[in-house]
Amino acid sequence: MTTMTQTSARFREFKMPDVGEGLTEAEILKWFVQPGDTVTDGQVVCEVETAKAAVELPIPFDGVVHELRFGEGTTVDVGQVIITVDVAPGSTEEAPPAPAASAAPAAPAAPAAPADEPKTRTPVLVGYGVAESSTKRRPRKGAAAPEAAAVAAAVQAELNGHGSPAAAPAPAADASPVARPLAKPPVRKLAKDLGIDLATVVPTGKDGIITREDVHAAASPAPASAASPAEVPSVAEPVAVSATEAPAVTASARETRIPIKGVRKAIAQAMVGSAFTAPHVTEFVTVDVTRTMKLVAELKEDKEMAGVRVNPLLIIAKALLVAIKRNPEVNAAWDEANQEIVQKHYVNLGIAAATPRGLIVPNIKDAHDKTLPQLAAALGELVATARDGKTSPAAMAGGTVTITNVGVFGVDTGTPILNPGESAILAVGAIKLQPWVHKGKVKPRQVTTLALSFDHRLVDGELGSKVLADVAAILEQPKRLITWA
Structure with a gap:
């Protein structure tokens, strides 16, 4: 027709x-x-x-x-x-x-x-x-x-x-x-x-x-x-x-x-469906990200990163991609109709974005293949398009794993709900200066709390813990982006 x-x-x-x-x-x-x-x-x-x-x-x-x-x-x-x-x-x-x-x-x-x-x-x-x-x-x-x-x-x-x-x-x-x-x-x-x-x-x-x-x-x-x-x-x-x-x-x-329609109606239906379909498990870890914040400051001055936005989310996204590479079983989907677990050999990294029309989750296609400058450029384009209300349906389809940054609202952490069809979602809390034991002494350090929710049909406690621990380890020692990549 x-x-x-x-x-x-x-x-x-x-x-x-x-x-x-x-x-x-x-x-x-x-x-x-x-x-x-x-x-x-x-x-x-x-x-x-x-x-x-x-x-x-x-x-x-x-x-x-x-x-x-x-x-x-x-x-x-x-x-x-x-x-x-x-x-x-x-x-x-x-x-x-x-x-x-x-x-x-x-x-x-x-x-x-x-x-x-x-x-x-x-x-x-x-x-x-x-x-x-x-x-x-x-x-x-x-x-x-x-x-x-x-x-x-x-x-x-x-x-x-x-x-x-x-x-x-x-x-x-x-x-x-x-x-x-x-x-x-x-x-x-x-x-x-x-x-x-x-x-x-x-x-x-x-x-x-x-x-x-x-x-x-x-x-x-x-x-x-x-x-x-x-x-x-x-x-x-x-x-x-x-x-x-x-x-x-x-x-x-x-x-x-307020009438419920459009994006907000779709969000509600998707979240209810996800919460009552996939058994959620959420784990937490608090980590010293002082070295990550220093790396962000250095990258902002790097001529190779000129023209792209560099922020902590960029390093966190890269850390999650490395953790998925080390634990590929986490990147999967549950096929109820065929009773199969579908292992994904690619990562379409979703980024939860708050817009005037509501929360949407566009994703970066094949994020696992991108260099740090390419990932930074893709993140910038994704956020700008979402804020302008121009995100296409295709940009929100096919995601595998998502990051939601609740820290921008001053929140320490949360228990995020999985985006439907995905296996895991990482919530990033606010990065704050806190007293921390460093090299045997209490010092002020940049600290944040991460929360990883995952589908327990696909990801058991051991696998979920390994992924979260890897992300935390990279943010604590960013040089692992090189040694583990």
Whole structure:
């Protein structure tokens, strides 16, 4: 299946593609185009967030944007039409009817293209595994559902940047609860900024359109006779999500409710699955890393490391890679379906990264083959990409072992949960100056605590202890990076 269908010789539909990893839905974060804008083949038209990452979607044909089917902040199933494009602007052919407006309208099925129709270019994003909907589009006839047709016409006019058609009557008070409140985009943005649910606003504009004044009135303190918070309808208007903003619905001054979706939903599901599938064991060791900190300072001055970021995490990552080389059995996966232990002869080193969208774990592919400068460059690129929200699903797939640096938050250590499908995860605590017995005397030394969690189906206590002890020994005496490598 491709991402577009041909509703006529003039209009084409672009569907939400499967952006990888078998994901079934994505949230529209931002539209880069509006109705009336000209688009070209390969142009990015929107940014969507899946359970893995934010992805930009290019459109695979030229034309003029006719309709955006969903607003920002809406979660859309793979295979649903998200935008229609006029590929023959200037034609007098009638536009396809707009679907009835709702909070999450279903994508109508497109008729099969004629056999002699030229094939369109294969889109950049492939693997759309959703079958065509069997729902048929309702014919546009004057006698068929006049209220629904009026609402659809008004929403279509709104998307085109115009007011509601003069002939469209105001929606009845007992209209279907799924009908979308009528308001122009600037008014919707104002309502979003003020935290106002448009479904609760009383429209005073022509033909039932909500105006700026209506939104400001709704934002004013409610009179004593107003409905209590418990009687206020739930939010039906989608809220746009940015990299630094989470969707929130405030029920009262005492609590805030945040929808669980996107990356945070995926994190929760993965962590619950991991915690209750793999038997976790966590071991701890406290180690003097004074010599490692001196090595970091020296490497920062080394011309071979110019242009890359050098920090303790770099040496810790290298130490873990050496420990895995000395104890290769730890780098494995449990195949429940085939009842096999899969030994990995490569290390895709995951680095847990806190981002505005939540915790993600991209990994450095074939980290075991990289030199120290190459590893430093890969770490820097991984962190920068994660913070910008541009980490791809592929970058987070296929990890074997992970490091999580809780020390950056001033935490001494923790009991990390395994990334699903991986055998071990190393937590690094804060590096602090502490009294330590060194060469028979108590001296101030740089000390940290490491915690290694591992899957006890794959790694027994002896193997886990050896790996953790090796990492600690290298950090205490970094010269072992040379003698043990």
